[in-house]
Amino acid sequence: MLYICRVKNEFLKNWETQLKKGLLPYFVLKALDARERYGYELIQHLKDDFNTEVTESTMYPLLTRLQKEELLIYKWIEQPTGIPRKYYYISEEGRAHLAAMKNAINENFIK
Amino acid sequence: MLYICRVKNEFLKNWETQLKKGLLPYFVLKALDARERYGYELIQHLKDDFNTEVTESTMYPLLTRLQKEELLIYKWIEQPTGIPRKYYYISEEGRAHLAAMKNAINENFIK
DNA sequence: ATATAATACCTCGTATTGCATAGTACATCC
DNA sequence: GGATGTACTATGCAATACGAGGTATTATAT
Numbered sequence: 494m495l496y497i498c499r500v501k502n503e504f505l506k507n508w509e510t511q512l513k514k515g516l517l518p519y520f521v522l523k524a525l526d527a528r529e530r531y532g533y534e535l536i537q538h539l540k541d542d543f544n545t546e547v548t549e550s551t552m553y554p555l556l557t558r559l560q561k562e563e564l565l566i567y568k569w570i571e572q573p574t575g576i577p578r579k580y581y582y583i584s585e586e587g588r589a590h591l592a593a594m595k596n597a598i599n600e601n602f603i604k
Numbered sequence: 605m606l607y608i609c610r611v612k613n614e615f616l617k618n619w620e621t622q623l624k625k626g627l628l629p630y631f632v633l634k635a636l637d638a639r640e641r642y643g644y645e646l647i648q649h650l651k652d653d654f655n656t657e658v659t660e661s662t663m664y665p666l667l668t669r670l671q672k673e674e675l676l677i678y679k680w681i682e683q684p685t686g687i688p689r690k691y692y693y694i695s696e697e698g699r700a701h702l703a704a705m706k707n708a709i710n711e712n713f714i715k
Numbered sequence: 716a717t718a719t720a721a722t723a724c725c726t727c728g729t730a731t732t733g734c735a736t737a738g739t740a741c742a743t744c745c
Numbered sequence: 746g747g748a749t750g751t752a753c754t755a756t757g758c759a760a761t762a763c764g765a766g767g768t769a770t771t772a773t774a775t
Contacts, residue, residue: 504673505704511760512626512708514732518619533751544711551733553753558732562615575742576751593616597623600655621762622732628762644723662762664725669761686770687723 513545517555519598520545522564522583522591531570531578532556556581564590624656628666630709631656633675633694633702642681642689643667667692675701 520543524535536552539545559565564587571577583591631654635646647663650656670676675698682688694702 504675505701507760508626508629508705509708510733511629513734514760515619515623515626517733518622531751532753548734549751549753550735550737550755554732557753564615572742572751576740579752590616594619597620618731621730625732625761642723659763660723660725661727661764661766665761668725683723689723 513547516545517547517551518559519591519594521555521559522587522594525565525581525583526588526591529580529582531580533578535581559587563587624658624662627656628658628662629670630702630705632666632670633698633705636676636692636694637699637702640691640693642691644689646692670698674698 517539520539521535524530524538524542530538532549532552535556536547536549539547556565556567560567560581564584566582566584568580568582569577570580628650631650632646635641635649635653641649643660643663646667647658647660650658667676667678671678671692675695677693677695679691679693680688681691
């Protein structure tokens with residue numbers, strides 16, 4: 494995640510982990526604000542578009558947490574082939590939270 | 605911290621706490637890159653200039669951690685009155701880390 | 716004079732959460 | 746049979762913000 498340099502020392506590696514704890518919920522809400530996605534897809538998306546590598550044991554509990562907080566809604570979508578996908582959508586409350594989070598982040602980074 | 609809105613629910617409150625885990629070391633290094641400061645002063649500084657409220661039980665262990673990582677150096681400075689102040693200075697390694705952190709953050713927020 | 720606030724340093728325990736690891740289950744494709 | 750896609754769970758560790766508490770000095774208000 495967060496390409497800092499090829500060789501990362503322990504401190505920077507740990508720092509990135511800690512930073513993720515705050516950024517992941519934001520990234521997920523932001524990604525789902527653009528369009529609905531399923532868990533497995535989100536993992537790929539964060540990797541490709543946010544430079545952020547997340548394991549399944551991080552993503553699935555996170556999605557469940559956000560859904561329990563009512564920031565996300567999910568719907569099982571049957572596929573013509575393969576296992577059904579659990580698509581997540583952002584809720585109105587989720588959008589409000591995302592806006593609040595965006596503000597908080599801008600407050601701290603733009604200036 | 606991070607003025608989001610007057611009334612914060614549990615989720616946002618908790619999210620801010622998690623976000624701090626990544627941002628605080630960055631803020632501290634950034635603040636000390638500008639000039640030396642002592643712990644108590646840093647708490648005020650983060651509040652005034654970073655919109656970030658931190659308690660003493662967060663700041664003091666953080667400074668100790670950064671100092672043990674050799675990103676900071678400290679010097680006790682006697683005062684004409686009152687308790688001596690423990691002034692912290694950023695080290696060369698600290699400056700390098702700050703640059704790396706800055707890069708990582710820009711990677712994720714500018715795009 | 717005395718209380719209290721502010722300044723200045725600190726420690727300990729708890730809760731949160733990413734993540735490593737290790738599973739389960741099923742489908743598809745080569 | 747093995748790789749990839751898709752969903753999930755459980756356990757335990759590591760890191761850290763924070764509440765609560767402590768100590769000491771000085772300034773201010775009652």
